Amino acid sequence: MGIFISALYLGSKKESGRYEEQSEGSPARREWPTVTCPFLVSQQTITPIDNTKHLLVSGYMDQRVKGLDVRIISIFNKTATHPMHCLFCCAGSLSTSTPASILPHPEDFGFAYVTTDVMCQIPQDCDATHVTVLTEPFTKDPTKPSNHTWLPLRNRNKHLSDQEKLKFNFTVCISSLFGDYDNVLQFVQTLEMYRLLGVDRVVIYKTSCGRNLDRALQIYSQEGFLEVVPWPIDKYLNPSHGWLFSRSGGDVHYFGQMTTLNECIYRSMERSRYVLLNDMDEIIMPYQHNNLMSLMDALQKQHSKTGVFLIENQIFSKTIFEPSRRFHLPQWEGVPGVNILEHIHKEKPNGKVSCREKMIIQPRMVEQTSVHYVIKAFSNKVKVPLDVCGIIHVRHSNRGQGYKDFQMDKRLWDFKELLIPRVDEVLKKVGLLNQTGRAEA
Structure with a gap:
């Protein structure tokens, strides 16, 4: 399509803009x-x-x-x-x-x-x-x-300086949005958390989603914070809902996730200093710094020739709730999705289980990427210690419902005073809260 x-340029070559006058005896020009x-x-x-x-x-x-x-x-x-x-x-x-x-x-x-x-x-x-x-x-x-x-x-602006090219410091690339996914509360909390951490732009590749989430996408797009890239992969192939053909079947891995991640790197290459590659239910969280720029300034001083920073995943159980329920806020009760402030119990480190990393990269130092590691790069890579930066990933845990395999991590609560009113304001715009701050029926 x-x-x-x-x-259609009519008339002479001169009118077409490709004509070049030559003096007698000058070498022929192509x-x-x-x-x-x-x-x-x-x-x-x-x-x-x-x-x-x-x-x-x-x-x-x-x-x-x-x-x-x-x-x-x-x-x-x-x-x-x-x-x-x-x-x-x-x-x-x-x-x-x-x-x-x-x-x-x-x-x-x-x-x-x-x-x-x-x-x-x-x-x-x-x-x-x-x-x-x-x-x-x-x-x-x-x-x-x-x-x-x-x-x-x-990316044809070769004459521009790096300062002129790099409009953003941080871009988050979210590789695939499909099905009837409508986890709008966690989505809004995540994007507002990223705003507080200093992210300038979020790029999402959208095949489909639920009605409420679609309204949230429109709000963020209108504000210029979110770029929604249409991704109609299902019109051309039978995309798999899983990552492995032997388990899920289909034509292509997880709705073309590998392609969209790589496309997002090149889309961001001339306009963003750093790119975060992670999923919609993950937040790359600094633990010793208040924002991502302070984190990266510190990491780059330690690793000046590094363009790939591996961030370890931490699974926070979405079925274990913080006992006091202090963040079980009445205005969010009718909003679809997970309230990440209520889930502060993360799996304890287990040396037998490999925690797959996600990445913060300098896009101009990367040639090809996979989901959890860079395939080809023009720089070194380093794994960031978990006490410096980790991924807050609220999802189902395979370790059961008990507390013995989990430890508390209240890092998100450090941002509660700023985060909650920001989330409320977006939910009002989406139409899920009325102007008094109560959930719509």
Whole structure:
């Protein structure tokens, strides 16, 4: 799918903007034919490649790998292997095609479709603005219009300084939202907690969600704090609700989680100093600092060449409630979802169980990522001690209902005075609280 753009330049080459006058005896300058582009630009986050089983997501300038200029985040079918070619729109005119390097990510969890990087080299003298991928080499023919579906090339602002590029200090990437998920109370608490910690932007890849949560997404989007990326993966594939094919079946791992995580890194690369990669029910919480910037300033002083910081997961049981019930607030009783302030019992460390980490990264130092670790990076990585920073993850625990395997962690309560009124205000906007602060019937 795409949108037609008027790109027909009529008249001479000079009128087309590609004409360059030359004095007699000067060396010839290379000019592209007057076939124009882009004629059809994809307005979707998932774009099929014609005559293949493959899907394109987004194209980015990325000159960190020698000899390659563009990285196209994609989803490829592992069984369909054939040569691919990149074609560029060069400031309104077509280039010749160049061979594509196909780099499947190493983790596919047994599924037929895998996150794939299509790497391309831009032809010489081409000021590339858009890219597409073909199954056959393309030969320029001035008599034929371009009927390809194009992806815009992002991260093209090479002339800008780092200070001009980096609009945000912290971006949170939430990889997948699907089904009828409507845990709106925990969602609002989490986003407001991140605001208090200094997060500037949250990016969510949305396939579907419940009605109340959808209203909350709209509120945060209107405020500019949240970027909702449409993710209609279910229109093209049978996405798995689980992470392993042998258990869940389907075409692709967990609604394409690996693809969206990588896409979010590149989406954030030229605008955010740090990116937090975690799930919707997780909060990356500093324990010795009041905000994330103070945390990262301290960590970067200790680990100056590090761009990947691994944060250990801590599971807080959502079935064990704080005994006094002091945060069982009457205005939240009718609001769907989990009240994270009531769940302060976390699993005690167990050396026999591996606690999978999530990450804070510098996006320009990362090339490919998995869910719990970085696959390829241009820097060192370090695991952050749990007493410095950990993940508050309120969910079901496999350790039963007793207290012996749990310990109290009241870190969230340090923010209660600021957090509760912020949550109330958002819930009023969503329509779940009336103006007196009571839950709507």
